[in-house]
């Protein structure tokens with residue numbers, strides 16, 4: 337090898353190493369609000385197979401933690417909002433830390449880096465429910481970590497929605513960013529406390545929601561491939577809402593005197609179904625812009641450099657509340673069964689390849705439930721579809737979604753099938769007052785997949801039994817009324 341070749345080789349090698357390192361900086365959110373969960377060990381293997389080395393949880397579930405034990409994966413465990421009030425007691429907070437952090441802190445245990453105290457507790461739609469309990473919980477948890485001797489390596493933080501700050505309507509630029517006045521006291525206490533403990537500020541940023549919330553929002557601005565009319569702020573052009581939003585937070589922190597505070601993006605992503613803007617093409621476009629940006633450590637105009645980011649989310653969750661919108665159940669970079677939805681290159685090199693899916697997934701038999709051809713009395717169809725969709729996920733049927741093009745019979749079959757699958761294909765669950773039948777024929781249509789569920793884990797079959805009981809109650813009792 338000539339000296340020149342060696343140099344080129346070393347440079348290439350270094351570039352590869354560099355990329356390899358960059359993959360490791362990406363995290364994902366692992367939510368588990370699904371009727372059929374993949375076994376935690378299968379999910380952890382999937383994280384490893386894709387070089388994902390950080391994971392953010394929404395609780396500290398024991399089976400999840402056991403699966404993560406012995407790996408190097410960095411973990412953010414969480415305290416749900418409904419436990420914030422309880423954490424106002426220091427004894428209770430110490431107990432939580434003992435049970436859910438200290439317990440895993442041994443060689444071969446779980447590599448916990450953060451405790452998320454609450455999840456978007458100041459969301460305006462929560463009507464101040466957690467206004468007075470968030471800061472005391474944060475204090476108690478970090479103090480308990482400190483007392484346990486873990487404070488240097490494990491930080492408590494509060495993942496907040498980007499609606500905790502904004503710019504005034506008459507000066508809508510990032511540099512004018514301030515925290516919301518109604519939560520200013522809480523925010524300044526929290527930020528001061530985070531700073532004292534060298535803990536990061538965690539924010540969830542959703543360009544999709546900017547688009548969803550405002551029909552006049554310029555679509556291109558939600559992505560990263562440039563716009564013709566950037567927002568110019570003190571001479572800085574902003575070409576995407578992610579940067580503008582992030583820098584609005586930097587300015588809000590600066591206004592409180594903490595302009596240098598570390599910021600983690602706790603959630604960012606794009607859903608693939610459940611809305612006109614939630615589809616594979618847009619998700620692909622979003623990640624094709626976001627991932628190279630992150631891998632290149634480009635940061636934002638006023639905060640260039642590395643940003644710690646957790647994608648939302650890992651796997652679709654068919655039990656999530658759809659109060660915010662039908663898209664809520666479709667945020668996964670993987671489908672419900674752990675299979676990748678679209679090409680996605682976490683190294684940010686835009687290689688046209690798919691992530692490694694979950695291995696050895698066990699599916700239920702190839703059986704579907706459909707509207708019985710020739711079913712006569714259709715007067716009860718509506719109530720039966722309603723019933724199915726109350727206990728199973730029919731969000732793909734809605735306006736702008738993948739199955740919106742079905743005809744009325746197709747709608748009924750789709751709903752019946754989703755229910756049948758959620759019920760683990762129990763015979764009774766494909767009846768619908770005689771309107772339905774089981775078929776071995778794959779009744780999927782063009783863009784609309786009639787799915788087969790995966791095999792149930794023990795926790796999901798409990799749920800099935802509960803809703804089966806309700807099913808029986810509803811249909812046995814109804815005629816008596």
Ligand SMILES: *[C@@H]1O[C@H](CO)[C@@H](O)[C@H](O)[C@H]1NC(C)=O
Pocket residue numbers: 395396397398414431432435436
């Ligand atoms: C530990 O976390 C789990 C799961 O989030 C929760 O159910 C449990 O109450 C916590 N333990 C304590 C002692 O608070």
Ligand SMILES: *[C@@H]1O[C@H](CO)[C@@H](O)[C@H](O)[C@H]1NC(C)=O
Pocket residue numbers: 461462463465
């Ligand atoms: C918040 O208040 C609105 C209007 O009063 C109500 O409809 C909604 O259910 C409340 N939300 C919560 C989480 O309490």
Ligand SMILES: *[C@@H]1O[C@H](CO)[C@@H](O)[C@H](O)[C@H]1NC(C)=O
Pocket residue numbers: 464465466467468
């Ligand atoms: C929070 O505390 C303030 C001040 O003590 C009080 O006025 C307010 O009602 C409390 N809010 C809630 C939702 O508990």
Ligand SMILES: *[C@@H]1O[C@H](CO)[C@@H](O)[C@H](O)[C@H]1NC(C)=O
Pocket residue numbers: 733734735742743744747
């Ligand atoms: C199918 O269901 C969806 C969602 O409920 C509805 O918007 C659509 O109009 C239905 N289609 C027909 C043909 O009934």
Ligand SMILES: *[C@@H]1O[C@H](CO)[C@@H](O)[C@H](O)[C@H]1NC(C)=O
Pocket residue numbers: 702778779780781785788
């Ligand atoms: C059913 O057919 C669809 C569309 O052809 C296909 O994508 C899907 O994999 C099939 N499902 C099963 C379980 O074979």
Ligand SMILES: *[C@@H]1O[C@H](CO)[C@@H](O)[C@H](O)[C@H]1NC(C)=O
Pocket residue numbers: 785786787788789
């Ligand atoms: C449809 O769902 C089946 C599982 O029921 C899966 O094997 C298949 O890959 C899916 N097809 C598409 C196009 O999503």
